């Protein structure tokens with residue numbers, strides 16, 4: 214398992230002095246106030262911390278959905294802050310997968326079509342798209358649900374569709390912001406087994422925000438945020 | 452990618468059928484108006500052209516009565532006399548043919564069949580001035596004209612109605628109780644510009660007509676056909692001078708007759724049609740503009756409603772240009788659907804109108820293509836602003852949007 218040996222690799226994600234402020238003057242909020250963080254390829258990191266401590270803000274910046282006010286973010290050694298919007302879109306499309314607490318699936322659109330969507334933007338042919346989307350749905354255990362729309366699926370199933378959509382492009386990094394936030398305990402543990410498998414078997418780097426200790430326990434590293442800064446960063450034996 | 456966008460656009464449109472149709476109304480009405488106008492206009496134009504060729508070429512028509520706008524009445528005006536006609540015959544040059552004539556309604560009978568018709572008394576050259584050909588026989592001789600023989604030439608309608616397959620040549624028909632031998636039959640001419648059947652007619656020598664049918668020597672019309680179009684203005688001026696003299700119109704007084712150049716009338720009529728088409732075209736253009744604004748409005752609503760969807764698409768890697776394309780394609784597809792509906796409606800209206808007005812209906816493929824392409828252009832123009840506002844959305848803001 215040399216490929217996943219953290220010490221043998223350069224960090225895939227590297228944050229230095231990352232700051233993100235909202236608003237101006239007295240109303241200014243320091244959502245992120247100087248974050249330094251290195252994530253190595255193949256790592257499974259859980260991010261925890263009080264509400265409002267800046268976890269989502271940090272995830273959005275890592276996911277290229279938002280830009281930092283100050284500091285640097287490099288992905289695979291490339292300074293992302295220098296990239297234009299199109300390059301950032303390409304990074305999202307090819308290297309990053311995002312799973313949200315609220316699923317964010319397209320309504321009135323079948324599971325298969327939802328999963329196909331990132332491939333549509335790659336200009337992939339319909340046949341190959343459907344093949345890969347079906348395979349991704351099978352990987353998350355949703356074989357036979359391809360034709361169901363989100364409203365015809367349970368919360369746990371919807372979140373699996375969202376994971377299938379995130380991994381159908383074979384991303385390097387999967388970002389999950391409270392993926393189990395809307396699921397009951399049994400569904401949460403099912404989902405975590407799936408995420409752990411993706412990490413172990415496909416070597417996908419995973420960064421996951423959660424409020425629950427038992428969910429965080431699936432990760433090999435636990436980073437705790439407080440007031441826009443990292444308060445602790447510990448490796449736990451998986 | 453374009454094809455994917457088109458499919459997606461069709462799906463979105465189908466999801467909001469009623470709203471889409473209401474949005475499209477402006478475009479539909481605009482395109483339908485243009486298509487119907489142009490089609491009916493072309494039909495009217497082509498009918499007018501064929502009408503004019505029926506009138507005879509390079510034709511001047513003199514009628515009693517002062518020149519007034521509108522159709523000539525001429526009933527109370529002093530009619531022309533033999534003297535006027537002779538003066539014209541001797542005084543004009545550049546004339547191909549000339550014929551004086553008068554017309555009256557009459558009843559014609561043959562055997563048990565009868566028909567109400569128009570009887571024209573005229574000179575042998577009448578048919579030449581009108582470019583009117585014969586299916587059998589020919590015009591009456593100069594001696595018939597001089598002596599006022601009871602001979603006549605009948606139109607295609609009378610051949611059909613009175614003789615029903617029998618050969619009319621040499622038969623004797625009764626025109627208001629006057630027996631009259633048929634010496635010629637005319638080629639069909641169809642309806643006149645005012646809708647009357649020009650083939651329902653009996654033509655006989657002027658003298659015969661004056662003595663036996665009209666009971667007066669009045670002459671109502673003088674047809675003069677010029678050798679070519681260039682000589683017409685000169686002939687028209689000469690006719691006016693000669694008629695003023697023979698009719699003793701004092702200098703400074705208004706003419707008590709009218710000489711019309713039929714090609715001028717045609718030009719005036721077609722310029723009126725052009726003005727009308729232009730005005731209605733402007734109305735259609737306004738309708739298209741309103742339609743375009745409707746499209747813009749609905750696309751802006753659509754972008755606002757689908758902000759979250761746009762956020763999701765951006766988050767999974769859609770480029771701004773791809774979002775722009777998607778919304779632009781949606782507007783264009785919407786407009787082209789409107790254009791096609793407008794085309795169908797326009798042709799339906801034009802078809803009905805052509806039937807009602809009795810003009811030919813022509814399918815103009817070029818115009819159909821232009822109408823559809825133009826609808827697409829409206830989609831691009833009015834869809835661009837909403838599409839750009841969608842493409843400029845910030846991914847994280849769009850995702851947070853409720």
Ligand SMILES: Nc1ncnc2c1ncn2[C@@H]1O[C@H](COP(=O)(O)OP(=O)(O)OP(=O)(O)O)[C@@H](O)[C@H]1O
Nearest residue numbers: 235236242243244263264265266267268269270271
């Ligand atoms: N768009 C915004 N405008 C203004 N302030 C914002 C915005 N987004 C986040 N904030 C502020 O930034 C801070 C960090 O927010 P963030 O969403 O990162 O917290 P979080 O750690 O994810 O919290 P939670 O656990 O509740 O999701 C909060 O104080 C929040 O109020």
Ligand SMILES: [Mg+2]
Nearest residue numbers: 268269270390
């Ligand atoms: Mg959060």
